[in-house]
Amino acid sequence: MSVERQVLTGPTIRPLGHRERIEWHDHAVHQLVHPLRGVLQVHTGQGVWVVPPNRAVWLPAGVPHAHQANGPTEMRSLIFEAAALTEPTVLVVGPLLREVIRTLSDEPDLSADHRHHLEQVALHQLRRAEALPLLLPAPSDPRLVRLCELLAADPADQRPLRELGRQVGAAERTLSRLFRAETGFTFPQWRAQLRLHHALHLLAAGRPVTRVAVDCGFRSPSAFVEAFRLLFGVTPGRFPDR
Numbered sequence: 555m556s557v558e559r560q561v562l563t564g565p566t567i568r569p570l571g572h573r574e575r576i577e578w579h580d581h582a583v584h585q586l587v588h589p590l591r592g593v594l595q596v597h598t599g600q601g602v603w604v605v606p607p608n609r610a611v612w613l614p615a616g617v618p619h620a621h622q623a624n625g626p627t628e629m630r631s632l633i634f635e636a637a638a639l640t641e642p643t644v645l646v647v648g649p650l651l652r653e654v655i656r657t658l659s660d661e662p663d664l665s666a667d668h669r670h671h672l673e674q675v676a677l678h679q680l681r682r683a684e685a686l687p688l689l690l691p692a693p694s695d696p697r698l699v700r701l702c703e704l705l706a707a708d709p710a711d712q713r714p715l716r717e718l719g720r721q722v723g724a725a726e727r728t729l730s731r732l733f734r735a736e737t738g739f740t741f742p743q744w745r746a747q748l749r750l751h752h753a754l755h756l757l758a759a760g761r762p763v764t765r766v767a768v769d770c771g772f773r774s775p776s777a778f779v780e781a782f783r784l785l786f787g788v789t790p791g792r793f794p795d796r
């Protein structure tokens with residue numbers, strides 16, 4: 555993996571088309587990335603973070619990452635010399651933080667004093683914001699990598715771990731142990747997270763909620779709505795930009 559050092563000198567607004575990608579890079583400063591609309595996938599060495607419009611991701615200085623848009627996306631980015639957090643983290647963006655992000659990125663001619671005060675407000679909000687479990691961890695064991703690739707290609711795949719294990723050449727008990735050791739999730743937890751990540755992509759592309767539930771392998775639309783609400787804080791029917 556080749557990582558480019560990109561120089562950021564201030565807030566940016568970057569429109570991205572559906573599936574447009576920003577390849578692997580890092581920064582010498584801390585970065586907050588917030589999609590004002592659309593959905594961002596943020597890849598780091600830990601795995602894939604999914605960032606919908608009511609969320610933001612904190613990326614510490616020096617952490618290699620890549621972005622991919624799902625649906626037309628407007629990516630807002632702020633930079634900070636001081637650290638709000640020590641690890642990549644997806645955070646809830648409340649009304650005050652959203653307005654601070656919007657003001658800092660919309661108004662490049664703010665006085666240095668005004669900008670400094672707004673950045674301090676943003677840091678205060680970030681340190682208090684709720685962190686969310688929106689990471690889909692990436693395994694390293696080749697058998698687990700292959701299994702995860704199979705499920706990513708078809709999130710609605712209902713086969714149990716035992717049957718999937720036969721395809722990748724590993725016993726169910728071995729794979730179950732590896733999932734916990736390498737991702738921190740059980741296999742059912744990891745698969746549920748994958749399905750919800752995939753659901754965001756389909757919703758961003760304009761698919762109806764009932765179709766998304768089927769395509770992501772949920773047993774019913776109501777089960778999908780409840781799982782989505784618990785993770786993202788909003789029902790899929792009220793998902794931003796629908």
